[in-house]
Amino acid sequence: MRVVSEWNYKQIKVTVFHMNEKYSIKLEENLLEQTYKFRDGQVSNLSHLKSLLTEAFYNQCMQRFKSMAESRLQLFEVNDDETEFEEII
Template sequence: MRVVREFLDKPCKVTVFSWNGKYIIKLEHGPFEQTFKVSEFDMLEEEIEGLLNDDFFNDAMNRFDAMGRSLKNALNA
């Protein structure tokens, strides 16, 4: 697996890897991470940044919030 690109100027840390014919887009925020896999046949490396738009990050940040609530609820159960 090789690192293709890192974005540190986004709402969360984004690392893009290339592995086994796929781009793996990993988002990290606090103790949580989300991973998306996209075939290298479906997208060029230069197109990845265009995928990372405001709607994408709004949805991702909402999922991070939901993940935090889920963990908090599980720990308090």
Template sequence: MRQLADIPHPEAKITLFSWNGKYLIKLERGPFEQTYKVSEMDVASEAEVRALLDEEFIAAAVQRFAQMHHDLQAAFTRHDIY
């Protein structure tokens, strides 16, 4: 796996990788991470992958991080784990 770029953003750490004919877009926030795989056949360049990372995409990912946090906390609560 080859790291192509760190893409600065205030809401999440974003890293772009190339691996096995795919671009991997990795977003991290606290203890959570999301990875999206985009086939190199579906985009013409790294620039097109970066274009996917618009504010609407990032906002949805940030909401998903909040939902992930909520889901984990709910599981802790269901099992009386703190």
């Protein structure tokens, strides 16, 4: 797999990969990643792929990143029961 192209869209880093006539894109933001893979023949070249990546697509990705970040934060929320200490006399 080789990196074909990289660019930034607002706060998102976009990386395009190519291997065995198949393309995939990875979007990264704040230690979160989304990866989209395309079947053989769905994308003919880099220009074709870039034309598919519309503002609406990027907006959906940003919403998904927001949801992912919220899920990640919930993993670390402190439960009130866990912060209670045993009584020491």
